[in-house]
Structures are given as structure tokens and as C-alpha cells.
Amino acid sequence: MSKLLRLGFCIPSSTNSSVKRISIMAAHLDGRSSNNGPTFKVPVRNKVLTLDTMNPHIKTMEYAVRGPIVARAGEIDEELKRGVKKPFSDVVPVNIGDCHAVGQKPVTFLRQVVALCTYPELLNSDMFPEDAKTRARAFLDSCKGGSIGSYSDSSGVPIVRKHISEYITRRDGGIPCDKHNVFVSTGASDGIKTILKILQTGESGKRRAGVMIPIPQYPLYSATLAEYDSYQINYYLDEENNWGLDINELRRSLDEARSRCLPRAICVINPGNPTGQVLTRENIQNVIKFAREENLFILADEVYQDNIYAAGAEFHSFKKVLYEMGPEYSEHQELASFMSTSKGYMGECGYRGGYCEVVNLDPDVYSQLMKSISAKLCPSVSGQVAMDVVVNPPRPDEPSYNLFLKEKNKTLGDLKNKATMVTELFNSIEGMQCNEVSGAMYSFPRVSIPPKAIQAAKDDGKTPDSFFCFQLLEETGICVVPGSGFGQRDGTHHFRMTILPPVEKIREVLEKFEKFHINFLSKYK
Numbered sequence: 001m002s003k004l005l006r007l008g009f010c011i012p013s014s015t016n017s018s019v020k021r022i023s024i025m026a027a028h029l030d031g032r033s034s035n036n037g038p039t040f041k042v043p044v045r046n047k048v049l050t051l052d053t054m055n056p057h058i059k060t061m062e063y064a065v066r067g068p069i070v071a072r073a074g075e076i077d078e079e080l081k082r083g084v085k086k087p088f089s090d091v092v093p094v095n096i097g098d099c100h101a102v103g104q105k106p107v108t109f110l111r112q113v114v115a116l117c118t119y120p121e122l123l124n125s126d127m128f129p130e131d132a133k134t135r136a137r138a139f140l141d142s143c144k145g146g147s148i149g150s151y152s153d154s155s156g157v158p159i160v161r162k163h164i165s166e167y168i169t170r171r172d173g174g175i176p177c178d179k180h181n182v183f184v185s186t187g188a189s190d191g192i193k194t195i196l197k198i199l200q201t202g203e204s205g206k207r208r209a210g211v212m213i214p215i216p217q218y219p220l221y222s223a224t225l226a227e228y229d230s231y232q233i234n235y236y237l238d239e240e241n242n243w244g245l246d247i248n249e250l251r252r253s254l255d256e257a258r259s260r261c262l263p264r265a266i267c268v269i270n271p272g273n274p275t276g277q278v279l280t281r282e283n284i285q286n287v288i289k290f291a292r293e294e295n296l297f298i299l300a301d302e303v304y305q306d307n308i309y310a311a312g313a314e315f316h317s318f319k320k321v322l323y324e325m326g327p328e329y330s331e332h333q334e335l336a337s338f339m340s341t342s343k344g345y346m347g348e349c350g351y352r353g354g355y356c357e358v359v360n361l362d363p364d365v366y367s368q369l370m371k372s373i374s375a376k377l378c379p380s381v382s383g384q385v386a387m388d389v390v391v392n393p394p395r396p397d398e399p400s401y402n403l404f405l406k407e408k409n410k411t412l413g414d415l416k417n418k419a420t421m422v423t424e425l426f427n428s429i430e431g432m433q434c435n436e437v438s439g440a441m442y443s444f445p446r447v448s449i450p451p452k453a454i455q456a457a458k459d460d461g462k463t464p465d466s467f468f469c470f471q472l473l474e475e476t477g478i479c480v481v482p483g484s485g486f487g488q489r490d491g492t493h494h495f496r497m498t499i500l501p502p503v504e505k506i507r508e509v510l511e512k513f514e515k516f517h518i519n520f521l522s523k524y525k
Contacts, residue, residue, distance in 0.1 A: 060226045069469055070095055073479040088477035092509055094498045095479045097273075097441045099347025102501040107346055107407050109400045110389040113139070114351075117148050117385045131398040139388055148381040154374040156184025156355070157381065160388045164355050167391035171305075172320040182357050183370075184387065186379040187349075188303045188340035191356035193224050195299060195336045198369055199264045200228055210261030212253060212296070214245070215487035216444060216494070218273045222487070231261035236489060239446070242435045243277035247286045254294060265297040266290075271304040271315070271439030274486050274496040276419070278313040278439040284321045292333050300337040303354075306344035309416040310438035319359060335359040341386045343441065345411040347500075353383030353390070415441065418499040418506050425510045429517055442496050444483065447517075449493050453524035465493040471520065476512045 051059070070093075077091045093102060100106060109132060116122050116136035123133055142159035144150040155161065161179045168177035185191035201209045210231040213221045225232045235253040237243040245268070254263055268287055270279045279287075291298050300318035308315050318337055323330040341353035361369065394400040419437035426434035426445040434445035449457075449464045457467030465482040473479050483494025501509065 091477045095481045104347045109404045114385050129399045152378040160384045163392040175323045185354040187352040188338040188354040210263040212266040233257040243275040267299040269301040274442045274444045276437040276440045281316045297334045303340040303343045304440040308439045309419045313438045345408045351383040351386040353387035450524040
């Protein structure tokens with residue numbers, strides 16, 4: 001009976017058949033024979049999944065935006081809530097482009113339409129403007145069962161794809177967009193991963209797919225290529241030329257990679273993340289010519305197309321430039337471009353709304369792409385509502401237009417002011433250099449780290465920029481991302497900081513940073 005107790009069984013006072021069965025099982029587990037059959041031993045099995053047996057490509061993935069420094073920031077935040085004393089009162093998360101998390105206000109009209117679609121009974125209320133109700137009714141009429149709780153088509157609710165194609169046509173000055181070339185995705189990231197997936201060769205070693213990505217880059221690309229066991233072909237942006245894209249550098253990186261993989265595609269982020277540059281039309285033309293010459297598929301990450309701040313800067317879509325270059329390019333060059341509800345003036349990261357437009361895709365490949373998408377059933381339908389509002393906003397003759405325009409201009413105006421503030425302050429600090437934040441939502445300043453600090457970082461098992469960023473976090477509560485998480489030239493050190501917090505908070509962050517940096521240089525001089 002003691003064996004049974006050690007196994008954790010509760011034995012009732014009256015013996016019955018169930019207790020007898022438990023006793024027999026216990027005897028078997030103990031390795032002794034019983035009166036009811038032969039003795040056997042339960043085999044000891046290892047876990048199916050261990051670090052040694054799991055998919056090795058997952059282990060090589062890294063995503064710096066949510067890396068160790070962010071985990072530490074979360075711990076510090078919890079410590080502050082428990083009353084632990086720190087030299088600051090709160091953690092400022094300027095590590096990620098999560099607009100609403102740091103105080104950006106949602107667009108009223110977008111939230112109204114989402115609310116109406118989520119709870120259609122509100123359509124009977126007089127609390128909502130008629131143009132919001134009109135869009136909600138149209139969206140629900142395009143949903144199965146008139147509900148956003150139903151699955152949509154795998155490529156998206158039909159009315160959303162229609163409105164996206166109309167938006168692209170307007171954006172590109174009348175160059176047509178076929179709605180059948182558009183699919184809605186769960187954020188732009190999902191669309192990017194979908195296209196990268198179909199670009200794989202299914203082979204390894206020198207026969208695996210190679211994909212050109214900018215350095216610095218958004219870590220989604222390096223993480224996805226690692227997951228898919230693709231070869232990452234780094235091309236470096238020119239920091240001395242405001243993070244410009246140099247065609248000679250593209251050729252160098254491609255030529256060096258040919259012996260290691262089958263180059264298949266080039267990714268371009270415009271406006272840039274983390275670097276904040278905006279490509280000129282000439283830059284884009286040169287990339288398209290290069291891709292055509294080298295038979296490369298183009299992935300154009302254009303999620304920041306509304307975020308243009310610098311005087312003279314202008315957003316040019318790859319699709320528009322491609323078509324304006326004539327039939328040699330417009331009828332042949334393969335292109336996928338991406339957009340999201342998470343950035344721009346909307347900042348609706350949590351809805352996970354996005355889309356992809358494909359151009360000049362082989363019809364048979366298009367069929368396989370649709371099959372691949374269908375395996376995921378459908379993107380978030382709430383996110384599709386949000387995207388529908390982004391591409392079909394209030395018109396000048398509608399009641400919500402004035403408020404919508406006011407909110408949009410306020411958000412983009414504040415971002416422009418903060419881009420200037422951040423650039424000017426970083427450039428005024430000893431040992432700092434920051435290119436103009438021309439677009440997107442980030443600064444990517446270069447910081448000079450003294451040799452003693454580099455040695456201290458080595459002793460601590462960190463890269464110099466990580467060491468700098470951890471010290472910044474521990475002393476000020478400011479959470480930024482080390483440049484090594486995005487890639488950078490050897491011997492240089494950077495960090496990425498968003499420009500998203502409110503103007504007053506950004507001022508506070510910059511003042512704290514300046515004091516920290518002066519003390520850091522003094523400590524390690």
C-alpha cells in the first residue's frame with residue numbers, strides 16, 4: 001500500500017475491484033510480479049521535442065525588435081509596479097513601431113466603421129455619421145451571413161479587394177490595378193512571408209534560394225529567411241549618402257553570393273526601416289533595371305508610404321515607376337508590393353490588416369499562390385474592415401471628411417516635427433551622428449563607443465551597441481533596439497529609436513538621452 005501512496009493514489013477504506021486494478025498497475029510499475037499476469041516495465045521515453053531535435057532553422061531565427069532588451073524592459077516595468085525604486089518613473093518603449101501603445105490617437109472614422117461592423121445593432125443608433133454606416137453596410141453585405149465573424153474568401157472580402165485596387169489606381173495616377181492581383185493579408189508581414197515562401201527552391205546548399213535584403217534591415221526579413229533556410233544576401237545602404245541605395249553595391253553583393261545560392265529576389269524597404277530614408281525615382285528606376293538584368297523578383301515593402309517628412313522628398317511606388325518605364329519592364333518584371341494598416345497615420349497594429357499586389361506573376365504560379373493562401377483559411381476580417389477604411393476614406397462631400405482630414409494631418413504633422421527634433425538633437429551631441437529622418441517612423445543614429453566601453457561589453461558577453469542600449473535602459477528607462485539587430489557595417493554602432501511618443505514625451509526622452517550619453521562617455525573615456 002505504501003507504493004500506491006507514493007504514486008499519489010487515494011485509497012478508500014473499502015477494497016473494491018478498481019483498487020485491485022490500481023494495485024496491479026503499481027506492482028507492474030515497481031517491477032514486481034502480481035497474481036494477475038506477467039511483469040512488464042513501462043519504457044522510459046524522451047520528449048519528442050528538445051533543443052537538439054526541434055527544427056534547427058527556428059533556433060537560428062532572431063527578431064531584435066522583441067529581443068532580450070525588450071524582455072528586460074518588461075521586467076523593469078513589473079519592478080516599478082511593485083514599488084522597486086529606480087532613477088526613473090516609467091519605461092519608455094521606443095523600440096517598436098507600435099503607435100497606439102505610446103499615445104497616438106486612433107482615427108475616429110476608422111474605429112466607427114469597425115464598431116458598426118462588429119456590432120451591427122449600432123447601425124440603428126444616431127451616434128454614428130451616415131458615411132460610416134454606409135461603409136459598414138457595404139462591408140457586411142460582402143460578408144458571408146452578413147457577419148465579420150464568418151470566414152472570408154482566402155484572398156479577402158471581395159469589396160475590400162475592389163477598394164484596394166481602386167486605391168492603388170488613384171495613388172498611381174490612373175495606372176490600372178486588377179483586383180485579382182490583390183490579396184489581403186494578416187498585416188504586411190504575412191504577405192511578405194507568403195511571397196518569400198513561394199520563392200524557395202526546396203533545395204539546400206548552393207541550390208537554395210538567395211534573397212537580397214538591405215543592411216540595415218527590418219528583422220522580419222532575416223528571421224524569415226532563416227526560418228525558410230534561404231541564403232541572406234546582404235547589400236549595404238550608404239550611410240554617408242543619407243542611407244542611399246548604390247547599384248554598384250547591389251552588384252558586389254550579388255556577385256559574391258552566386259557561388260553560395262541561387263539568387264531569386266531583391267527586397268527594398270521604402271521609406272526605410274530602420275533608416276528613415278526615402279528613395280528617389282531615379283533610385284527606384286535603377287533597382288528595377290538591375291532586377292530585370294539579373295532576373296530577380298522584386299519585393300517592395302511600402303508600408304510607410306504616407307510617412308514622408310523631408311522637404312523635396314516624395315513617395316514613388318515601384319508599381320508606378322515600373323509602368324512608366326515602358327513595356328519592357330511593365331509587361332515582364334515580376335513585382336510584389338505591400339501595404340499595412342499598422343503604419344502611416346492609422347497606426348492600427350493590433351488589427352493586423354495588410355495587402356499585397358502582385359504584378360506579372362506567371363498564371364500557373366498565381367494559381368499555386370492562391371492555393372497556398374487558402375491553406376490559412378483567411379486573414380483577420382476585423383483587420384480587413386480597417387484596411388477597407390484606409391483605402392476608402394471619407395470623401396470631401398461626406399460628413400466625416402473634415403474630422404478625418406484634421407486627425408490625419410495632426411498625426412502626420414506631429415511625426416514630421418518629431419523627426420526634425422530627433423535629427424537635430426542627436427546631431428548636437430558629442431559622439432553622435434544621425435542622418436535626416438526623411439520618412440517612416442524611426443531614427444537610426446550612429447554612436448561612437450569608447451574602447452573601454454567596447455572592452456566592458458566584451459567582458460559582459462554583449463556587442464558594444466547592446467551594452468550601450470542596456471545601460472541606457474537601466475539608467476533612464478528608455479528602451480531602444482541595438483543596431484546589430486538590424487545589421488550594420490563592421491566597426492560601426494547604432495540603435496533604432498521610434499519617433500512615435502507624444503511631442504512632450506519625445507522631448508523628455510531626448511533630454512534624458514543627452515545626459516546619459518555625456519555620463520557614458522565620461523565613465524568610459
